[in-house]
Amino acid sequence: MDEVEMESKANSVIKWNKNAKLIISDVDETIADLYVPAEPAMVEELSALLQEGKSLFFVTGQSIKSLQWRIVYQIPKELRKGILLGHCSGAEVWGHDNEGNLKDQPFYSVYETAMTQEQKDKWRDIIKQLVSEFQLEVYDTMPVDEFKMKTGDNPRAVMLEDRGPQITFEVVNGYDLTPEQTAQLETEIPESNGAYDLRIPIVERAQQLLDEAELPVTPRIAGVFAVDLAVKGVSKTTSVRHVLGDEKVLSSIGLTKNDVENPQHIEVWGDKFSTVRGGTDRHISEALPKSVRSVDFREENPEEFEPGYNIVVWQGKKHLHQGLLEYLKARHHS
Template sequence: MSEISWNNSVKLILSDVDEMVADLYVPADPKIITELNQVLESGVAIFFISGHGLQGIKERVTDLLRPDLRKRVLISHCSGVEVWGYKDNGDLRDSPYHSLYDEKLNQAQRNDWRAVMDEVVEEFKLVKYPASSIPQFMKASGNNPLAVMYVDRGPQITFEVINGYDLSPEAAEKLEIKVPLTHGHYDLRIPILERAEKLLAERKLPISPRLGGVFALDFAVEGLSKTTSVKHVVDNEKILRSIGVDKDSLTNPNALEIWGDKFSVIRGGADRHMCEAVDPKVRAIDFRIENPEEFLPGYNIQVWDGDKHLQEGLLEYLQSRKTGLENTS
């Protein structure tokens, strides 16, 4: 049994989505949805913050939640470019609470951005595949390290470098591209990132390439992150009120909790940015087995020590809530 017990003081949960609430490109387990409904029904609000697109988060997670409970849910997609909420009837609001896509990029810049992506794909001889589950991708692509899932979400473009993020020395040597050894791994994303960064800078495009997830390379609007998105919400009384959260209650670090699976600063660690937006005392639970020595110092990041991890670990934690409530009753 885990030593990490359910936080009975939590009012607002900040949660990653991919491999956390749902596996990549597939719907969340119905058991997780049932548990999340119960959490929402208890009066806790959930803010999903993800590099994934809005439509994908809706289809895989929030559309599966009870409509009458969605008003306690917020979504920030594509590395924080927008924050969306729900109406009382469970429909998505007509417009986001917060959007920076139109403000940051005009149409000409968006076209140039995609031209750069095409240039990178051609230069590295990448083979593009559409978004799919990992097993479907593996079946279609085989072991080709240059095969990538190419996902254009509008405000963010993602290369899922599934076969090339952790190459063997032999596989790296066979490529025409020089793949440097980075933190003990031959990661094809590194030379792609460096080349794309140069091309984007030449065109003066405000796009930032960054490592995301385990094998993702995200291209997102410069200056945006999970930090900026979370800060915008926790500092905004109107948004908090819309999901039933009293802003003053969040002065207690126990009123917030972070769920993620990528906190290591060595391998991208996008979920650490949620920690940077709040009091360092706020508990963050890492549902992936990661080395705490690779975490940001000074933050309350705890590695889940249950029997399972990732979304199965989250389910284990959610189900432990019942035991915690029984012990306090």
């Protein structure tokens, strides 16, 4: 058993994997807080990894534009060739050219091949219907603290973003309701894990409307308080498997299939691996050999992880994106 696997199994302080060549990472609350740019210290660490010849593959439910202004545009252009962007939960994967510019076309796109314009328009009509039926108050995306200042604890207030291949509701105030709050909503909400979650009836109704319209779109609970409606069959697993199996994509970031066949050469970063609480980062792990180490920077219960996968919880003083930064800084002293 190798050093990384030994320390993971022992659940001790997680040491830096010096053999890593490809790092596959979630973004929200792993690299940066929601709807804000990555901190300068994080950008510095990511740039250092790229400078060392490592490749970064960001896989997120966010849009390509969000990835750019929050992370990519802060990284020196000469280093961006080592970055892949899997946005909207893997609906598309994009790379960068030798000058650090986004390529003209994605390496692959499920969105453009799976839906006609008529279907895309009908999908948007269903979103409007959901907003009306659930009497949602819609806001543009913004940092969560700013949103809470504007909306208080109103559970019907949501952020809504159309990302093209994915449309997302951020149900910031409605995912952990008390029985009293639920009664005031006059919407039937089942109890889930000891709380009442407005996302559940939204997802159920969305599924009904999408099925009636025969649209290839899947609604699902995601993140801490999100509802994602994405092209059917798309997940973080999809994009990771595509990249690892495509020599052209790998070569664009300086890797070969031989490089990624060794589990020691890959590491996963995320913050939502629980199978109980809708963790989508586990779908990255599911695309990889089970021995690949996935580091969870949220304080989750390992008993809720997919059995058999090498998912370990960061044991540092900080968590989420601050925990990742702590981990990255610690590597300089190991």
